[in-house]
Amino acid sequence: MIKVAAIPSKGKDLRVFIDFPHDLHRDDPYYVPELFMAQRDLLNPAKHPFFEHGRMQLFLAYKDGKLSGRVAAIFNGNHNTFNKSNDGFFGFFDCVDDQEVANALLQAAEGWLRDQGLSTMIGPVNPSTNEACGLLVDGFDSAPMILMPYNPPYYKKLLEQYGLAKQVDLVAYALYDTDLGDKPVRLQEALTARLATKGITIRPFDLKHNFKRELEQFGKVYNAAWDKNMGFVPMTKAEFDFMGKDMKLIADTDFCLAAEHNGEVVGIALCLPDINQVLKKIKRGRLFPTGVFHFLLGRKKINALRILALGVLEPYRKMGIEACFYATIMKKGREKGFNMAEASWMLEHNDLMNRAIEHMHGVRYKTYRIFDKQLS
Template sequence: MKRVEPVTTKAQLEAFIDFPHDLYKDDPCYVPELFIAQRDLLTPGKHPFHEHSPVQLFLAYDKDKVVGRIAAILNKNHNTFNKTEDGFFGFFDAVNDGEINALLFQQAEQWLRDKGARTIIGPANFSTNETCGLLIAGFDTPPFAMMTYNKEYYESLLNQIGFRKKVDLIAYRFGEDGYDDKSVRVKKALLDRLQSKGITIRPVIKKNFEHEVARIREVYNSAWDRNLGFVPMTEKEFDYLAKDMKMILDTDFCLVAEKDGKAIGFALAIPDINQLLINIKRGRLLPFGLFKLLFGLKKINGIRVIALGVMEGYRKLGIEACFYGTIIEAYRRKKFKRAEASWILEDNDLMNNALLHVKGVPHKRYRIFEKAI
């Protein structure tokens, strides 16, 4: 008997987190999420998202076997900021079974309708500030850090029940030498010109991390506010994310642009921690996963450029090029072999053209879907 139940117990939450490990057990590109991180993310009182927005998890069963999962998410901050009545789905995984898929979404959609949502959008875990998007092209390699991965048949499952494309997100790949280094060559001249305007670029100072994070949050919530689906992060949400980032942060890849001491832009690239997580069985750090993580950090040979933004009024002055040049210099110095810039909205012509100009190769495509409910 196939059925769907809301997650109400710790045992069900554990099953919800662990289901993908079984579904993808024979997939060489699957990277398990860390159990403790997923548990905290999904637990009210642990992650600050739950302070302003309700989430309901559901599990699908075939007899007593878990065969699917989904989260229904009512992001109140998103709806207030964008003046919409949207609901979201996330953490979606399922066997290739149309009946199971339909049952999962029926429950999620009904829960959202009961709370006043008119549209369901996703996948988003919980919003575009976290991991989001369904992989629809580029299944031949594992995802970079903090990017999603899924079965190829998911797109068909969503189309079968009426979901349609909202927007695509593009990931660009760079090899060891496969990039244009013009930004490195012109960096000194650009920095001199910026300095004459009172603008400087420097690495984040870890010793002053809390103060740095507060200033970067202001830039983030300003520089990305016109992106589709954007919602400002609360202070607690940004601090939570920053705390996780700090553990793997390399300040050579975390840069701040300042004008007379005020932060006006920042760039962040993170080590591709997925190179290590792919070997952490079922996402458990104990008893041996922690050692793999700690001793493997120096072996990482890739980065993901996760954010690069400048506040309006300071764009096209050369700050972006200086960010790229500085990151490329560090990439060379550390002898890294690969990089990804992701994700970029398909209609963000400025960023897409810039990445193509420096010889970025589009190698993965993710899709956000929507449906009226």
């Protein structure tokens, strides 16, 4: 017998919701537990600014009295306003390999979305495309990078047999230091000089002394440079502030770059050390009492980066700014002992960016899928 219960975003039920994947995937060598505190805040309407324009209902599924799955049904007001749509979403999907359980969970999410008057069911997003999103459908032979999702292969079957179909694929590229060569770094000086003649400079973000201003500049470019991407949702100032405080704890300013023209930021590159290499060792995502020592000591051994965002305002594209960003990241990465970077995620049909990364010998090594289903 399967029972699906709607739960509040607080207290014991929320802890059960957050902890379920730890038990489900405890024998999977590539599973990385999310930090408990971060997940608790992300799902808490009193803490996370997503809830200033969104709503969410969490569900837990029990089969014969045993916890067997979880899912969230999500309304994203900013998405629908910006895209002039009436979309609903699901996310935080985790389930045992049982189609009946998966169906019951997804039916509960679909029912909630219908009650909100929404026309589609899209996901998984956790809780939007500005956070971890997509279902891993290819590349199960390694752990996910920071802020990227992970799931076992059977999830794809569960979603498809429920009636969800592919909307779009998101691609992750691996850039290995041994394959990159020295050409980008050799060209960097000439490109930098050429940009300087146009009044454009590349510099690291000053997160120590001008954090608020830098975050504001980052937000302006992010919302403008990605606004034509499928599924894009502009982030609010409160969301940028929330994100920035979290990322500041792990960011390395050598990999947080700005292209500036006449005092205004016109391009950004944000790379983060792959803290997942450390989180794998933190049991159930708890920093305390002992996890914090793994966190602090393990950071020095990280050898991979994720290129999380790299974008330039439209009037400044194809001037060499992007190449300078990559060259700077490559040079600093080698100096600091990083031997691999992941560029993610890219829309499968973003030919310009995909060709550019492949030209640098980037290898498509993971694919994530967004599914959808019409509700009316």
